[in-house]
Amino acid sequence: MVEQAAQMIVHGEAWTIKDLFVLPNEYVYWSIQIVMYPYMTGLVAGAFVLSSLYHVFGVDRLREIARYALVFSFALLPVAMMPLLLHLQQPLRGTHVLMTPHFTSAISAFGIVFMTYACIVGAEIWFVYRKFIVDSVVRLEAQQARKGLDGLLLLIYRGLTLGVRDVSPEALDSDHKAVRFLAGLGIPVACFLHGYAGFIFGSVKANALWMTPLMPVIFICSAVVSGIALCIVSYAIFMEIRKWAARHGKHWLLPDALAHGKHAVDAEHLRGVQQHEVTMTARYLLIFMTLAITLELLDIIFRGYTAVKSWDILRDVIYEHDFTKIFILQYGVGNLLPFAILLLPGLTVRRAALASLFVLFGVFMMRWNVVIGGQAFSLTFDGFMHYHLPVIPHDLETFKEGLMGALLVIATPFVIFYFLNMIVPAFMEDKDAH
């Protein structure tokens, strides 16, 4: 091949700046989408664990947020796959992982674990909402003149019954048992799904920052933290929207009002529920946060104390190059600040939501500092690589692996949730539901 007129940009070159002695092929190959990937999987796993707290351990006060967390976790699921596909150089070959899984690789079983998990969550939702689905079919079938949307809904609900319309007490009772079982099974699988994401990094022996057996555990704890935080924030936001919608009669935002008539939703009542659920959840958030921080600090202290060959460069990265990102943004804004906000007496929903926002940011920074921080130094231990997130895309690559791609990934679960919520109302308060 002869020299071309324009400089040929190789993958990674657009956002990597090299300093001192860096090998010619070294770039930040794993960029923003690989930050998004453990972040999104973490949210999925965390939201599910929150919902299981109610179903398995019978933490009764979490009933409403648990159902919401379950549905939201399902909406997040497809999005956990998205960053990986956006990151692949050959996205069309993504299915090769399922065709010829090479099991010595930590990524190879991801598809299998992921699908197992998706089946569990899907099945659990089905059992939780089975009565609602059957009721809806009956209700819609009874309607004389169906409008276009109702006809579609009926079609969907009919499909969802899977041909079972038995809602006798015995049948509901076995639904109940199935939910408990699935929720219990789901916890280890959710932890596995995410611990596994940690293993993908922790097992890379070539990377001095990543290689630690603590990585999967750290990932699981921060996953639960971020999942709970996201549920608090989004629950608060959605409740605001619902209150507003209830007041203004905007029923296309209130699927349960569509189903049960508008008396089912009343703004005052909603406020009471929300206060209760959110403050309760915040307590669990605190517990898991303490665990996550302890582990992360243990990791840093251990590295400093044992000070193996790579510590020289890691110290430079941790205490100099990434100081702001690690100690100010991740630990300060993402951990200490929300800790203080949550611990101050008289917690309100707004404050819990604010603290959770900071927590979400903190966990994101943690993923960033692991993924990008792990590539901030050269294999020579004598040079650095700086990552510059492409903000305004000028080609497909800077779109996929830039700010726009990340925002796309963040926005998708909310879109999915909107439609999912229309079919299986996540905020439905049903006294005899599970």
Added chain:
Amino acid sequence: MRRRDFLRTAAVFVSGASVSLSALEFLDPGKVLAAHPQLRWAFLVDTHKCVGCGFCVKACKIENDIPLDANVTRTWVERYVIKKNGETVMDCPKGALDGYTSKLLDQGKSGKVLVPDKEVAQAFFVPKLCNHCELPACVQVCPVGATYQTADGAVLVDRQWCIGCGYCIMGCPYGVRFFHPVERVADKCTFCYHRISKGGNTACAQACPFGARRIGNLRDPDDPVAKTVLNQRVGVLRDEYGTKPHVFYLGLNKEVR
């Protein structure tokens, strides 16, 4: 159909099928070779002979269709300058594609530095390439098996099957892998497998005017590379990663990364 007829037909069919199945059994060349291991490719770099001309880098890029102006390369040559105070300055601009013609050392964002001649204790060049490791980390981490090891020790990438996840790039402790800018799959040195498996030489070894690079067969006692590896004090890079690299170096010292 009568019962006896049926039994007879069935028997004929079953025996016929089993014959054809056994005839279809493939002879896996990998297994054959593993049973008669007469070949294990290895590479020898004599750092004393390298002058940093970069001919090997250029030859490799042309032979293996890596665009010359792309800032990735299958092989490269590093420059080490060790000062009298013990400090080491290193560089490797464009993988040494154009050879080292200037005394200025390229430090990336930190600019270029010049080490005055009188401060230099020693200076030398170190060529690098894929180590075709015995226990390759890249093969271990590839989720689809697109990176694989042949029975004669070469580690190769299947361009038709690689999904471009980059895990192997992260997994290799030597930084020899990159994404091919045109093919958009993982790429690295193959020891010029297409040449050596037909009895040829690697492009880089052929291009080196000073004989600093040589490919050889470790299993052949008369092979010059095998003899050197056996009889002389050779070193390998970063053996702490446990990958058992198969590029051997004469004249390696502790400053080499």
